[in-house]
Structure formats: C-alpha cells, structure tokens
Amino acid sequence: MKILIASPEANPFIKTGGLADVTGALPKALKRLGIEARVILPKHKGIDENKFPLRYKNYKIRCPISFNFVEGEIVESEYDGVTAYLVEQDEYYNRDYLYSTPDGDYQDNAVRFIFFSKSILEAIKVTGFIPDVLHCNDWETALAPVFLRTTYREDPQLKGISTVFTIHNLGYQGIFWHYDMHLLNLGWEYFTPEYLEFFGKINFMKGGIIFSDIINTVSKRYSEEIQTAEFGYGLDGVLKTRKDDLYGIINGIDYDEWNPETDIFLPANYSYNDLRNKKICKRALLKEFNLGENEDVPLVATISRLADQKGFDLIASAFEEMMGLGIKYIVLGTGDRKYHEILAELSKKISKSFAVKISYDNKLAHLIEAGADMFLMPSRYEPCGLNQLYSLKYGTVPIVRSVGGLDDTIIDYTEYPERGTGFKFREYTKEAMLDAIKRAIALYQNKDLWEALMKRCMKEDFSWERSAREYIELYKKAIEKHSSKL
Numbered sequence: 034m035k036i037l038i039a040s041p042e043a044n045p046f047i048k049t050g051g052l053a054d055v056t057g058a059l060p061k062a063l064k065r066l067g068i069e070a071r072v073i074l075p076k077h078k079g080i081d082e083n084k085f086p087l088r089y090k091n092y093k094i095r096c097p098i099s100f101n102f103v104e105g106e107i108v109e110s111e112y113d114g115v116t117a118y119l120v121e122q123d124e125y126y127n128r129d130y131l132y133s134t135p136d137g138d139y140q141d142n143a144v145r146f147i148f149f150s151k152s153i154l155e156a157i158k159v160t161g162f163i164p165d166v167l168h169c170n171d172w173e174t175a176l177a178p179v180f181l182r183t184t185y186r187e188d189p190q191l192k193g194i195s196t197v198f199t200i201h202n203l204g205y206q207g208i209f210w211h212y213d214m215h216l217l218n219l220g221w222e223y224f225t226p227e228y229l230e231f232f233g234k235i236n237f238m239k240g241g242i243i244f245s246d247i248i249n250t251v252s253k254r255y256s257e258e259i260q261t262a263e264f265g266y267g268l269d270g271v272l273k274t275r276k277d278d279l280y281g282i283i284n285g286i287d288y289d290e291w292n293p294e295t296d297i298f299l300p301a302n303y304s305y306n307d308l309r310n311k312k313i314c315k316r317a318l319l320k321e322f323n324l325g326e327n328e329d330v331p332l333v334a335t336i337s338r339l340a341d342q343k344g345f346d347l348i349a350s351a352f353e354e355m356m357g358l359g360i361k362y363i364v365l366g367t368g369d370r371k372y373h374e375i376l377a378e379l380s381k382k383i384s385k386s387f388a389v390k391i392s393y394d395n396k397l398a399h400l401i402e403a404g405a406d407m408f409l410m411p412s413r414y415e416p417c418g419l420n421q422l423y424s425l426k427y428g429t430v431p432i433v434r435s436v437g438g439l440d441d442t443i444i445d446y447t448e449y450p451e452r453g454t455g456f457k458f459r460e461y462t463k464e465a466m467l468d469a470i471k472r473a474i475a476l477y478q479n480k481d482l483w484e485a486l487m488k489r490c491m492k493e494d495f496s497w498e499r500s501a502r503e504y505i506e507l508y509k510k511a512i513e514k515h516s517s518k519l
Contacts, residue, residue, distance in 0.1 A: 036063060036070040036508060037164035039153045041146070041173035042131060045112055046085065046119070047077045049131055049393065050338060051284070051419040052201050055251070056170055058287040059504065060115045062497035068505065071162060073153055075126040076108055076119035085110045087119070094120075094155040096148055099215045103148055107156045118160065120152045132173075135370050143209040146237065147216050150176035158190050166508045168197045172207030175241030176217070179229070182244045183219060195515035197507055198245035200238070202416050203259050203266050204342055207237030231267065242271055247511040249280040251417035252438030256281030264414055278514070280507060283441060284417045285497030291402070291423045298399035303428075305491045308484065311403065311428060318404030321397070322388035324361050330386075331360045331477050333432075333470070334405035336398050336420055339368030339376070339391075344411030344434065344466075349375055351463035356386055358467075358474055362409075364389040365401060402427045407473050411458075411466045415439045421455070422495045428487035431455035432469050442495065446486060447472050454490050 042048055044057030060070035092107035105122035120126070125145040133139060154177060157163060169177050178196040185191045213235055214224050224230045229240050242248055250256040256279055258264040260272050272279060289295075293311070294304045300317045303310035315328055324332075337343045348355070349372070356362065364376055376389040390397065402408070408424040410433045417438030421431040425442075433439040435457040446453025456473045458465040477483050 034068050034166070034505070034508060035162070035164045036060070036068055036166050036168055037153075037157065037162065038070060038072045038168045038170070039174040039177060040072065040074050040170040041149070042077070043072050043074045043117070046074060046080050046110075046117065047131065048395070051417070052171060054287065054419055055201070055284050057112075058285065058497050059501060061113050061287070062285065062501035063504070064114060065498070066501055066505065068501075071116045071118065071164075073118040073120065073156055075149055076121040077131055078127045078129065079131075080119070085112060085117075092156070092159040094152055094159060096151040096155055097218050098144060098148060098151075099218065105148070105152055107152070107159060109160075116162075118156050120149060120156065122148065122152070125149075135367075135373070142207075143213045143235075144216050146173045146207065147176060150174055151180055153177045154180060154185055154191060157194070158188075163190060164194060166195045166197055166511050168199065168504075168508075169241060169245070170199045171201050172205060172238040172241070175207060175237040175239075177241075178244040179217075179219075179223075179240040183223070193515075193519070195247075195508070195511040196245040197247045197249065197504075197511050198241040200242075200248065200250045200259070200416070202342075203238070203250075203264070203268060204414070206231075206239070206266065206268070209235045209237075211235060236268075239268060239271060242268065242275060246514045247278050247280070247507055248272075248275055249282055249507060251282065251284050252441045253281035253283070254441045255414075255416045255437040258414070258437060282500055282503045282507065283438060283495065284419060284422075285500035286419060286422045286426070286495050288426070288496055291399075291426055293403055293427050296399055296403065298396045299403050300400075303403075305428075305488055308428060308487065314400060314403035315406070316404075318363070318400050319361070321400065322363055322390075323384070324363070324388055325385060331407060331474050332363070332405050333360050333407045333409050334363045334401045334429075335366070335409045336401055337364070337366045337368075337410070339364075339366050339372035341369075342413050343368075344413055344461075345369075345372050347411045347461065347463050347466055348409075351467055352379060354463070354467055355470060356383055358470060360470075360474065361386045363387075363401060363405065365392070365394060365397060367391055367393055402429055405429045406477060407432055407470075409470070410434070410439060412436060412439065413461060418442070422493075425454060425490040425493045425495070428491045430473060430483075430486060430490060432466075432473050433457055434461065434466070435459050446476065452489070453486070454493060 040056035301310035
C-alpha cells in the first residue's frame with residue numbers, strides 16, 4: 034500500500050500547531066508498519082534548508098489558474114527515512130507567515146491553496162509516485178479531491194487513486210467570495226449547494242467533504258459533535274449526508290520526541306520510576322520566567338493558539354479569581370492581537386506569579402510540559418488536542434473542558450478517583466473552570482495521592498502505532514469504496 038499525505042505544514046519542516054505534528058509523525062508510524070508513506074507540503078520560507086537535504090530533480094509543474102498557468106517545482110527531501118515533496122513557488126510560499134499575519138489572513142489565500150491542491154496532483158504525475166490513497170488534511174488541501182474527481186478524472190495516472198480527507202478543525206473551512214470561482218477552472222455548475230457553494234461563497238472544506246471517498250476527524254467525540262448545529266459551523270447538514278463514511282481516530286503522539294526519559298530539551302530527564310528530576314525541570318521553568326523559587330506553589334501552564342476557541346475569553350474573565358487561588362501561571366503561544374495585549378498587560382501587573390511569552394518556541398514548550406504541575410486547556414471546542422497527551426506523558430496533570438478529543442482522552446479524577454487522569458468541567462463558564470482548578474489544587478496538597486495520579490498519567494499510551502493501524506483500516510475502506518465506482 035502506498036500513501037501520499039498532503040498537508041500545508043508538517044513537522045519537522047515547519048509547524049504552527051498540532052496539524053504539523055500529526056502529518057509529520059503519521060508517515061513515520063506507517064512506515065514502521067510496512068506502508069510506503071510520503072508527505073507533500075509547500076516549501077515555506079521558514080523551512081531550514083541547512084537541516085534537510087533538498088534534491089532538485091527537475092520536477093517542473095504548470096498548474097492552470099484562471100486563464101494563466103502558474104509554474105512551480107517539486108523539490109525532494111527526507112526526514113527520519115520518510116520521503117517528502119516540497120512545492121516550491123516563491124510568490125505564494127516564500128513569506129514570513131504560513132497563512133496570516135497578526136493582523137489577519139493573507140488576501141490571496143484562495144489562489145495560494147488552489148495552486149497547492151493542483152500541485153499535489155501534478156507532483157504525483159512528475160515524480161511517478163502513484164499512491165493508492167491520497168490523504169488530504171484540512172481546508173488547504175481540500176480541493177485536491179475535488180480536482181481529482183473533476184478536472185483530472187480521466188487522467189490514466191490518477192483515476193485509480195482513492196481519497197481520505199481529515200478534518201482537524203472545522204472552525205477553519207477556507208471560505209472565499211464567489212468571484213474567485215474562475216481561479217479553480219471549474220464550471221459554474223459546481224457553484225451550487227450540492228457542491229462548493231456555501232451561503233453565496235466558495236467553501237474549500239465542503240468540497241473535500243463531498244468529493245472524498247472517506248472522511249475522518251481526529252477524535253470519535255468530535256466526529257459526532259460536528260454533525261450538530263453547535264459544532265458544525267454550517268456544515269453539519271453536509272456531514273450528516275456522509276455520516277456512513279465519517280470516522281474518528283484519535284491522534285497519536287511521537288514518543289521519540291515527547292518523552293521525559295529522553296527529551297534533549299530538558300535540564301534533567303526523569304521517568305515513571307524516578308520522578309525526582311521533574312523538580313529540577315520545575316525550578317528551571319520558574320527561573321526562565323522569573324517567577325521566583327518557591328517550588329511548593331502549584332505551577333499551571335497553557336501552550337496554545339491565543340484565540341477564543343482555546344478558551345482565552347474564559348481565562349481573561351476568570352483571571353483575577355484564578356490567580357487568587359495561590360497558583361503561578363505560564364502561557365506560551367501566539368494568536369489574536371487582543372490576547373497578545375491582554376496577557377502582556379496582565380504579566381506586567383502580576384509579574385511575580387504570571388508570565389507570558391508571545392511566540393512559538395518548541396524548546397520552551399518541552400520545558401513547560403516537564404516543569405509545570407498542571408496543564409490548563411479550557412477549550413470552547415477541541416477536535417483532538419495534543420498538549421493534554423504530551424502532559425500525560427510528562428506527569429503534568431491536565432485540567433480540560435470535556436469536549437471533543439479532550440473528553441475522549443482524559444478521565445475525570447473527581448468522578449473516577451481509581452482511574453482518573455485529570456480534571457474535567459463541562460459548562461463553558463468561568464465558574465466551572467475555576468471549580469476544576471480548585472479540585473486539582475486540593476489534590477496537589479496531598480503529595481502521595483498527587484504522585485500516584487502523576488504516575489497513572491504517565492502510564493497512558495497514545496503512541497502513533499495504535500492510531501496508524503486505524504488509519505490503515507481507513508485506507509482500505511477508501512480503496513474499496515473507490516474501486517466500487519470504477
């Protein structure tokens with residue numbers, strides 16, 4: 034079985050969030066199970082060309098965009114034994130940010146990712162790597178299945194390819210005004226409610242949902258939630274029509290990278306059998322953020338995109354009461370400018386117990402996971418979430434809202450003290466969140482019970498092998514479904 038995984042970002046090349054972790058780790062896990070898996074992504078400006086071998090093999094492509102052709106080149110590279118294809122088109126991808134600046138999305142995102150979706154199919158043709166399954170991820174790749182079943186449907190190299198489309202976050206759909214329709218080189222018959230039209234606009238993700246053989250999301254709970262009006266963002270009706278082809282697979286995490294026993298970014302490593310060095314990590318984290326030396330105070334952390342979806346409106350409204358509980362709190366991330374400003378101002382007012390770093394910093398993220406006592410994720414919705422899984426491995430107890438993948442992966446200690454792995458709350462209110470934090474702090478005071486909980490967290494297994502085996506079964510379903518249409 035041959036799989037090509039298409040994504041706008043993939044770790045270790047370039048990363049803005051969990052999507053890159055997933056699309057970077059999955060092909061490695063598939064290869065370990067005997068599957069020939071490769072990845073394709075844009076050649077973004079931020080990719081460190083000194084770290085990765087770039088092989089120019091004269092894989093030139095020309096993609097029709099409206100009445101013109103846009104040229105590019107497919108550059109071959111490799112990481113951890115996985116072949117990667119980078120789509121080089123400097124006008125579109127040689128930019129300081131991947132999708133948007135702090136002030137908003139790039140105005141030409143429609144054409145940037147129309148070109149990327151077409152370049153995926155052209156890359157298959159010029160490289161000669163013909164996959165059994167094209168696995169597309171999120172709205173930036175969602176038009177590839179559309180083009181595969183329309184513009185390229187008679188192409189002898191491509192017509193046998195099955196498609197899987199993964200929804201990582203339905204809140205971001207790739208919606209553009211209808212005047213961009215000419216960029217797709219599709220007839221207006223596809224600008225209808227049955228296809229790409231969405232309240233008078235073009236919806237890229239809708240196209241991926243309709244035209245792919247199999248659809249999945251990144252947790253079972255989220256696959257159910259998105260079929261409701263509350264979480265469906267206007268696509269719940271479309272998703273209900275595909276419910277028989279819609280699955281949920283929890284993301285795995287890469288324990289080669291996220292493991293306190295071997296983590297190269299930590300000042301000291303520790304394990305399930307010997308937790309003593311976790312205190313060294315906490316001490317280093319407190320020093321990094323100038324939060325004093327009192328290691329007995331509960332240290333709570335959040336690493337996140339700073340946005341309403343991630344619960345920062347809750348955090349902002351509950352902040353004074355939260356800090357009044359006698360904790361220290363650290364936030365790392367970037368996102369909406371309003372939260373940059375709010376958190377920066379709060380860190381000046383309460384500098385002895387709260388600190389924020391507005392950036393993406395992978396090394397620091399590892400230290401935070403190791404050094405914090407608790408990890409707060411009060412998401413409005415959360416398709417899967419990865420940080421709660423990292424936190425489990427590092428013995429950092431998650432405090433989460435029971436939605437999506439957070440609900441699937443964390444068991445509430447208050448409700449199930451014999452098998453709980455964190456603290457959960459359901460209502461999206463500051464009172465409910467504060468109650469969960471209070472419950473965690475109360476248990477933290479009992480060192481024996483807290484250590485037992487930490488160890489239980491660290492025993493949880495969310496390795497990629499389990500998830501990769503589920504994806505293999507999904508690929509088989511896609512092949513079978515597509516074969517039945519030929």
